[in-house]
Amino acid sequence: MAVFQPFDKLPVLNSATLLLVGSDRGLQQELAKAMLQEKKSFKISIHLATSLPLPSEGDHLRPRIDLIVFMIDVKTKYSLKNVEASLAHVAASFFLGKVCFLVTGVGRVNYCSVEMSSIWKLGEVYCSPVLYCELELERTRVATAQRLLRMLQICAGHVPGVSALTFNFMLRNSY
Amino acid sequence: MAEGGQEQQPSEDRERAMAAVDVFYLLRVRDQMKQQLLECSAVADADKAAVSHHAGKERPVQIAIEDYKKGIENEIVSFWTKTLALQRIQITAALRDKMKQNDNDSQLILEAVQDIVKLSEAIAAYQQQAREKEQKVADIQRQRLLLKKVGREKLKQIHDMMRKLKETQATGEVKTLEEMHTAYQKERKITSIIQNVLQCIIIGSRVNWAEDPSLKAVVLQLEKNI
Numbered sequence: 001m002a003v004f005q006p007f008d009k010l011p012v013l014n015s016a017t018l019l020l021v022g023s024d025r026g027l028q029q030e031l032a033k034a035m036l037q038e039k040k041s042f043k044i045s046i047h048l049a050t051s052l053p054l055p056s057e058g059d060h061l062r063p064r065i066d067l068i069v070f071m072i073d074v075k076t077k078y079s080l081k082n083v084e085a086s087l088a089h090v091a092a093s094f095f096l097g098k099v100c101f102l103v104t105g106v107g108r109v110n111y112c113s114v115e116m117s118s119i120w121k122l123g124e125v126y127c128s129p130v131l132y133c134e135l136e137l138e139r140t141r142v143a144t145a146q147r148l149l150r151m152l153q154i155c156a157g158h159v160p161g162v163s164a165l166t167f168n169f170m171l172r173n174s175y
Numbered sequence: 176m177a178e179g180g181q182e183q184q185p186s187e188d189r190e191r192a193m194a195a196v197d198v199f200y201l202l203r204v205r206d207q208m209k210q211q212l213l214e215c216s217a218v219a220d221a222d223k224a225a226v227s228h229h230a231g232k233e234r235p236v237q238i239a240i241e242d243y244k245k246g247i248e249n250e251i252v253s254f255w256t257k258t259l260a261l262q263r264i265q266i267t268a269a270l271r272d273k274m275k276q277n278d279n280d281s282q283l284i285l286e287a288v289q290d291i292v293k294l295s296e297a298i299a300a301y302q303q304q305a306r307e308k309e310q311k312v313a314d315i316q317r318q319r320l321l322l323k324k325v326g327r328e329k330l331k332q333i334h335d336m337m338r339k340l341k342e343t344q345a346t347g348e349v350k351t352l353e354e355m356h357t358a359y360q361k362e363r364k365i366t367s368i369i370q371n372v373l374q375c376i377i378i379g380s381r382v383n384w385a386e387d388p389s390l391k392a393v394v395l396q397l398e399k400n401i
Contacts, residue, residue, distance in 0.1 A: 007218045011211050014204055041203070056249065093218070157211035164214075 005091045006098050009064040015043035016156035017063045018148070021086055022071030023050055023079045027104060027135050031071075034145035042158060044149070052086035066156040067098055067164075069148060072119060074105040074112045080119070087126065097164030098155050099128040102144070107134035129171045370397045 018035070020028045025048070032046045045063065047054075054062070068090065073079040083101070090099065101123055105111075123130035133144040155164040226235075274281045274288075374397045377384055384390040 007215060014207065057253075157214050158207045160206040160210050163210070163217075 006094045011064050011156065015045065016066045016152050016158065017045050017047065018152050019047045019049060019065045019068045020071060021049050021052060021068060021083065023082050024073055027071065030141065031135055031145060034141050035149055038145055038149055040149060051082055052089040067152045068094065069100055069102050071102045071104055072114065074103060074114050077113050080114050095127050097168030099126065100151065101128060101130045103130060103132045104135045106132045107137065129168065373397055
């Protein structure tokens with residue numbers, strides 16, 4: 001399966017699924033832990049992947065993915081390239097609010113090896129919000145986890161009256 | 176490619192959810208389902224509209240066919256890899272069974288296996304040696320680089336030293352010249368004062384200096400400015 005679609009499976013009752021795509025395993029795990037520690041009223045499952053496409057073997061076991069978070073590390077150019085390569089395997093309808101870019105390591109701009117303008121452009125081209133955070137600090141990590149949880153809740157359709165697309169438009173208009 | 180597949184669902188979450196099945200929970204879930212139904216139906220409508228829009232064209236169909244072809248190819252590849260793995264497993268199992276029978280053939284197989292093990296051990300040892308040698312080469316290169324750096328710094332220091340030395344020499348010469356000049360000025364002032372004093376003494380002594388030629392010479396000498 002080359003591309004994967006947002007609406008090819010039915011949602012599971014009162015649960016949401018997040019897919020974290022990024023080259024740094026440790027950061028992914030920390031973020032996932034922080035998200036699981038948050039209080040929430042629904043079931044959450046977090047899938048970690050270093051790149052897309054996902055192997056087609058476990059495809060029938062995988063629940064519907066509600067939100068894809070692409071993690072870009074400012075310190076390595078490889079992470080950006082990896083994300084750009086992975087984006088080709090995502091269906092166009094996913095970009096209607098179900099994708100977001102998470103830029104990590106913003107606290108150390110001295111070691112920055114990725115151009116900020118290219119990240120901006122990425123967000124513009126793919127019509128998706130770009131979040132900036134520093135995952136190695138506890139407080140920002142928790143805040144990011146809360147933010148992502150809220151987005152996930154909206155993207156999974158748990159908030160009546162707000163769809164992922166509306167939320168995306170609101171977020172983009174506020175820039 | 177690797178998917179973590181870590182579905183970290185704490186069981187307490189489920190228990191709490193089970194305990195919390197009350198009217199509010201049901202209402203909330205009903206709202207959720209309504210929202211999800213709305214989204215799904217919106218997508219379905221959009222797809223239907225897109226399909227009817229493209230009804231005359233064959234492009235989407237062709238794209239779909241291409242996708243399916245790719246899918247079939249992928250499936251064939253994965254099937255082949257799986258069969259290969261299975262065959263390998265079967266062969267190893269057969270070999271193991273054969274070795275357990277302990278007859279002539281199995282002796283041969285055992286010897287072959289032992290040979291293979293020896294050879295692979297030798298290969299591993301040589302690889303280890305090669306790695307050590309590479310490590311040594313890398314170390315030496317690093318040392319050379321370090322030495323080069325140090326040499327460059329030393330050269331720089333020497334240049335600096337030379338420059339400083341020249342500068343100090345130049346400044347020293349200027350200083351001595353200045354000192355000499357000030358000493359000369361001082362001496363000139365002192366001599367002019369002495370001249371004036373002598374002149375005053377001669378004039379004050381009321382000696383007619385014009386009569387004595389030697390005295391006259393002295394007084395006229397004193398008139399000269401140095």
